[in-house]
Amino acid sequence: MNFSTTDQLSDNPGDLPPARRRRARRLLAPLDVDERATFLDRLAQRASPSFDFFLLSMIAGGLLSLGLLLDTPAFLVLGAALAPMMAPAIGVSLGVVAGSLRLFLRSLTGLLLGCLIVFLTGWFAGNYGRAWLSETQYLSHLHAQISWPNFLVLAVSAMLTTVSFVRSESYESPLISALPSAALAYELYVPLALAGFGLGSQVPHLWPDGLVVFALHLAWSALLGALTLALLGLRPLTLFGYTMSGTVALLCIILLIGISGASAVVGTGMGLPTPTPTLTPTLTLTPTVTLTPVPPTPTLTPTLSPSPTLPPTPTFTQTPTPILAVIRTDLAEGVRIRQEPGGETIGFLANNELVIVLSETQQKDGISWVRIQTMRGVRGWIVQSLLLNVTATPAP
Numbered sequence: 001m002n003f004s005t006t007d008q009l010s011d012n013p014g015d016l017p018p019a020r021r022r023r024a025r026r027l028l029a030p031l032d033v034d035e036r037a038t039f040l041d042r043l044a045q046r047a048s049p050s051f052d053f054f055l056l057s058m059i060a061g062g063l064l065s066l067g068l069l070l071d072t073p074a075f076l077v078l079g080a081a082l083a084p085m086m087a088p089a090i091g092v093s094l095g096v097v098a099g100s101l102r103l104f105l106r107s108l109t110g111l112l113l114g115c116l117i118v119f120l121t122g123w124f125a126g127n128y129g130r131a132w133l134s135e136t137q138y139l140s141h142l143h144a145q146i147s148w149p150n151f152l153v154l155a156v157s158a159m160l161t162t163v164s165f166v167r168s169e170s171y172e173s174p175l176i177s178a179l180p181s182a183a184l185a186y187e188l189y190v191p192l193a194l195a196g197f198g199l200g201s202q203v204p205h206l207w208p209d210g211l212v213v214f215a216l217h218l219a220w221s222a223l224l225g226a227l228t229l230a231l232l233g234l235r236p237l238t239l240f241g242y243t244m245s246g247t248v249a250l251l252c253i254i255l256l257i258g259i260s261g262a263s264a265v266v267g268t269g270m271g272l273p274t275p276t277p278t279l280t281p282t283l284t285l286t287p288t289v290t291l292t293p294v295p296p297t298p299t300l301t302p303t304l305s306p307s308p309t310l311p312p313t314p315t316f317t318q319t320p321t322p323i324l325a326v327i328r329t330d331l332a333e334g335v336r337i338r339q340e341p342g343g344e345t346i347g348f349l350a351n352n353e354l355v356i357v358l359s360e361t362q363q364k365d366g367i368s369w370v371r372i373q374t375m376r377g378v379r380g381w382i383v384q385s386l387l388l389n390v391t392a393t394p395a396p
Contacts, residue, residue, distance in 0.1 A: 047091030049110030061118035065125035071134035083185030093225030122193035126200025157183035337380035
């Protein structure tokens with residue numbers, strides 16, 4: 001079929017007829033199958049990951065990891081702003097809608113490689129930056145949770161990024177797509193950097209909670225992007241395309257339910273169930289009595305009268321009763337055990353965990369520190385105000 005000059009798509013939107021310009025802006029399918037295929041090919045080329053995508057992913061991962069290390073939200077915002085355009089994420093949705101397994105796998109592989117770079121930067125910051133680790137880690141534990149506000153931001157940013165990405169191909173400004181893409185990068189890269197950070201720093205409840213949050217966000221961003229493309233008119237043309245779309249939708253639903261149930265996940269606000277420490281039963285120490293006989297000492301007197309022999313004197317040796325205490329804290333990560341008062345962190349104690357209080361105490365910067373020993377034999381210093389004394393009483 002031959003088209004006249006006026007029937008061909010022009011590179012300048014002002015040269016198009018008004019009816020065809022309206023159709024292009026509505027993102028409906030082009031005039032025939034060939035034009036639709038050409039349109040999809042251009043989108044697929046733009047969705048392919050490039051060297052800039054991996055470079056900016058490394059820069060964004062470093063800034064996000066720094067924000068988690070210092071517990072500073074400014075670095076998180078800067079990392080999301082400098083994140084690359086999340087074109088591979090749109091390519092995954094485009095591969096689902098177009099029914100192209102090759103496009104789907106290429107976009108997914110490029111996206112996962114960029115995510116791996118972010119994960120490794122988070123691990124590096126957590127493993128080698130423990131000396132600068134913040135005391136509270138509020139932002140880390142906040143982003144390790146599955147919450148409706150984060151899911152709402154993910155849904156809006158995924159749909160707006162998809163619309164902006166396709167409209168930029170339909171004679172709109174490509175700069176518009178960078179704004180929602182930064183929000184989408186925030187919802188995908190922050191939990192992933194958090195997972196690597198938790199694995200490197202050994203802070204409890206960050207790994208693998210952050211990885212679970214990332215997997216759920218990635219699956220739903222692909223599904224919402226595919227639904228947005230379908231609403232824009234880029235619907236599957238083959239049975240394989242519909243099958244692939246249904247499979248992705250089913251996997252997203254199974255992933256959401258499989259974490260432990262949608263209601264349970266949202267109700268608890270955690271990516272994974274958090275173990276609750278319980279009080280460990282302890283044995284009551286009983287003092288032991290040791291009899292030490294005293295040998296008789298004969299005493300000579302001038303009258304040669306014998307002295308009475310002293311009876312054996314029992315000597316009581318009492319084993320000292322250890323002072324037991326219970327950890328009391330509202331922090332999710334627990335209480336830090338330090339090598340010395342205010343020094344390097346050597347471990348964590350959960351709330352309600354039982355410890356043995358040693359006799360050593362120190363004052364540093366107006367804070368009282370006490371040396372303790374865990375039930376596992378680890379000795380260190382903690383803040384004395386975080387202990388609740390439960391001194392064991394010896395049985396008679």
